[in-house]
Amino acid sequence: MPYETIWEDEGVYWRFFDQVTGREILQANLDIYMDCRFRSLKYQILNFLESTDFDITAEDVASIAAYDNELAGGAPEMRVAIVATREEIDELHDVYDSETVHSPWETGIFRELREARGWVLIREV
Numbered sequence: 001m002p003y004e005t006i007w008e009d010e011g012v013y014w015r016f017f018d019q020v021t022g023r024e025i026l027q028a029n030l031d032i033y034m035d036c037r038f039r040s041l042k043y044q045i046l047n048f049l050e051s052t053d054f055d056i057t058a059e060d061v062a063s064i065a066a067y068d069n070e071l072a073g074g075a076p077e078m079r080v081a082i083v084a085t086r087e088e089i090d091e092l093h094d095v096y097d098s099e100t101v102h103s104p105w106e107t108g109i110f111r112e113l114r115e116a117r118g119w120v121l122i123r124e125v
Helices: 022-033 058-074 087-099 113-120
Strands: 003-007 011-021 043-055 081-085 104-109
Touching: 003 022, 011 022, 011 113, 022 043, 022 058, 043 087, 058 087, 081 113, 087 104, 104 113
Parallel strands: 011 043, 043 081, 081 104
Antiparallel strands: 003 011
């Protein structure tokens, strides 16, 4: 399993490494959806900086987005931060955004983990 899930006070942090597939990202999501802590989450951080290869299709991203759309009402304040430097992740993020246009969740893509962490902690008043 080329990822590590770390539960934090208000969110979940995934560190992906080596080759990452769409199925593995979906499984990581399903694991947190089934956890009783899901409803209290305020953010998800997906860190792909250590990933060496991606086998993720637009169809995989659409499946992930469908689950996220379905469950967004259970954690409506969620921010999803993607940390990556590879262009294919930017393109897949665009697919995700187009599939979740009506979701209350906010998404952002960042080049550095520090930036992503700062963004997920911002609370609008």
